[in-house]
Amino acid sequence: MRLLVIEDENLIAEGIKLACIAEGFVCQIAENGNDGLEMIHFYDYDIIILDLLLPDMSGHEILAKIRMFKRNIPVIVLSGLNSTEEKIKCFSNGADDYLTKPFSRNELLARIYAIMRRASGHYSSILEIGTLAIDFNNKIVTIYGQEVQLTNKEYTILELLMFRRGSIISKETFLNHIYGGMDEPDLKIVDVFICKLRKKMAKVSGGINFIKTIWGRGYSVKEQEEIEQEHPSFKFNRLKAG
Ligand code: CA
Numbered sequence: 001m002r003l004l005v006i007e008d009e010n011l012i013a014e015g016i017k018l019a020c021i022a023e024g025f026v027c028q029i030a031e032n033g034n035d036g037l038e039m040i041h042f043y044d045y046d047i048i049i050l051d052l053l054l055p056d057m058s059g060h061e062i063l064a065k066i067r068m069f070k071r072n073i074p075v076i077v078l079s080g081l082n083s084t085e086e087k088i089k090c091f092s093n094g095a096d097d098y099l100t101k102p103f104s105r106n107e108l109l110a111r112i113y114a115i116m117r118r119a120s121g122h123y124s125s126i127l128e129i130g131t132l133a134i135d136f137n138n139k140i141v142t143i144y145g146q147e148v149q150l151t152n153k154e155y156t157i158l159e160l161l162m163f164r165r166g167s168i169i170s171k172e173t174f175l176n177h178i179y180g181g182m183d184e185p186d187l188k189i190v191d192v193f194i195c196k197l198r199k200k201m202a203k204v205s206g207g208i209n210f211i212k213t214i215w216g217r218g219y220s221v222k223e224q225e226e227i228e229q230e231h232p233s234f235k236f237n238r239l240k241a242g
Pocket of ligand 1: 007008009051053054059
């Protein structure tokens with residue numbers, strides 16, 4: 001999960017960043033609107049946390065611009081303003097949520113998780129593809145109900161694949177997600193993580209390969225139908241969401 005916080009108040013921005021890092025998210029900060037828009041343009045974010053009062057432009061202006069070129073990216077507005085008019089204006093400009101300052105760390109995280117679930121089309125914190133299930137809240141991956149023991153980086157890769165199921169994720173995007181633009185190693189490291197992830201998942205599932213390689217473009221997670229085609233003898237028991 002990769003977040004961008006557009007906020008000029010350093011204490012608030014750093015507080016959000018620490019909370020996000022503790023959850024295993026990658027979090028970047030932009031101190032003004034122009035920097036924020038530039039970062040959104042060049043990087044892929046899963047959620048934007050946007051302050052309304054910024055030194056160079058208003059949050060409303062930023063929101064409108066975000067909606068022009070990245071339609072679907074979820075935006076949580078942060079504001080000291082508590083008026084109904086302000087909130088309505090934000091929602092009609094395309095905000096997904098509105099949080100009034102001061103706010104608690106836990107409330108912000110709960111809202112981030114709620115948005116993640118909505119964005120992935122699931123109202124439960126558990127996302128399933130056939131027998132493969134990921135619990136975003138507890139960071140647990142299971143196959144046939146049996147836990148797959150993953151390192152943080154392996155988990156982050158699988159979380160991104162499942163969160164963006166149906167799309168191809170490039171190695172650059174994985175690196176950005178894992179390292180957040182800091183001390184990024186060679187792209188080849190992504191292949192190494194994918195290889196380890198596949199082995200661990202194959203061990204628990206009895207040989208199923210859940211991750212597809214799209215040569216020259218990246219990786220994506222397979223849908224149940226694809227897995228069933230490759231493993232016709234396999235019985236699939238749908239796990240019930242907790
Ligand atoms: Ca501000």
